[in-house]
Amino acid sequence: MALILDGKAVAAAYKAKIKAKVDALAAQNITCGLAILLVGNDAASRIYADRLVKLATGLGVQAVVRHLPADATEEEVLALVCELNEDDHIHGILPMMPLPPHLATDRVAAALAPDKDVDALHPLNAGLVATGKSRWAPCTPRAVMAILDYYQIDVSGKHAVVIGRSNVVGKPLAHLLLGQNATVTVCHSKTRDLAALTRQADVIVAAVGRPALIGPDMVRPGAVVIDVGINEVNGAVVGDVDYDAVFPIAGAITPVPGGVGAVTTVMVVEAALRSFGDL
Numbered sequence: 224m225a226l227i228l229d230g231k232a233v234a235a236a237y238k239a240k241i242k243a244k245v246d247a248l249a250a251q252n253i254t255c256g257l258a259i260l261l262v263g264n265d266a267a268s269r270i271y272a273d274r275l276v277k278l279a280t281g282l283g284v285q286a287v288v289r290h291l292p293a294d295a296t297e298e299e300v301l302a303l304v305c306e307l308n309e310d311d312h313i314h315g316i317l318p319m320m321p322l323p324p325h326l327a328t329d330r331v332a333a334a335l336a337p338d339k340d341v342d343a344l345h346p347l348n349a350g351l352v353a354t355g356k357s358r359w360a361p362c363t364p365r366a367v368m369a370i371l372d373y374y375q376i377d378v379s380g381k382h383a384v385v386i387g388r389s390n391v392v393g394k395p396l397a398h399l400l401l402g403q404n405a406t407v408t409v410c411h412s413k414t415r416d417l418a419a420l421t422r423q424a425d426v427i428v429a430a431v432g433r434p435a436l437i438g439p440d441m442v443r444p445g446a447v448v449i450d451v452g453i454n455e456v457n458g459a460v461v462g463d464v465d466y467d468a469v470f471p472i473a474g475a476i477t478p479v480p481g482g483v484g485a486v487t488t489v490m491v492v493e494a495a496l497r498s499f500g501d502l
């Protein structure tokens with residue numbers, strides 16, 4: 224039976240610190256502002272945006288969703304990024320990924336003001352994360368590391384298999400795990416015999432967006448299984464791991480919902496507050 228890695232417990236510890244910071248700012252008549260830039264209707268991004276607005280508002284941070292249609296032009300998206308960069312009431316900007324395919328993600332990322340770039344998408348911030356020089360990695364990888372830290376799971380010398388190579392999750396997470404001395408294998412859609420690799424892993428991180436990608440035959444008994452996936456199936460939110468089947472085999476496992484996602488939202492609010500100093 225696996226230990227359930229409860230993201231809500233991890234989030235609670237951060238929420239208390241965030242609230243104290245927000246209250247201290249309120250005493251100076253300052254309200255932190257977070258802008259969520261959503262282009263199109265990606266299901267995971269919609270869930271994420273809804274959750275973020277609820278969480279931020281409850282903590283006293285003003286969150287706005289700026290929603291553009293899926294066919295918005297690059298000029299329209301860049302104009303909105305510039306507007307948010309210049310808005311003194313906005314301290315953090317989170318463009319939801321993926322952007323629709325006709326938009327150049329690199330150009331949108333490069334247009335962000337680096338000090339408002341909540342998910343380290345700007346090339347300057349991404350480079351600092353890759354070289355281990357910034358503590359402001361993208362929010363989902365930071366959430367994974369916060370869960371490991373909270374449950375005192377030491378990855379040093381362990382084999383971590385990260386499935387997914389996105390700029391916002393897989394790649395930066397590989398850098399953070401390397402920074403903690405894990406031996407990291409990054410897998411992706413062209414990886415041959417994924418199961419042979421995951422069966423060698425002490426830690427498996429699934430970040431692909433495919434329900435039931437990780438089944439019980441892919442997990443070594445006792446392994447730590449971290450599920451980053453957020454998928455909508457018949458109106459329910461499920462991860463990338465077949466939770467019920469893997470639970471009896473894993474040593475520890477994150478649920479969905481209530482695992483990585485629950486911590487990721489808190490990391491976004493923390494990152495929006497960073498211009499006011501550490502919590």
Ligand SMILES: Nc1nc2c(c(=O)[nH]1)N[C@@H](CN(C=O)c1ccc(C(=O)N[C@@H](CCC(=O)O)C(=O)O)cc1)CN2
Pocket residue numbers: 267268270271274275317318319320321342362363391392451452453460479480481482483484485487488
């Ligand atoms: N700029 C980014 N955009 C997107 C990212 C990202 O990391 N950066 N990832 C996905 C969204 N995502 C994580 O990968 C994500 C989705 C949902 C949640 C969340 O709040 N989950 C909660 C609640 C779920 C529910 O309502 O039932 C939970 O899991 O408990 C967090 C992150 C797409 N876009």
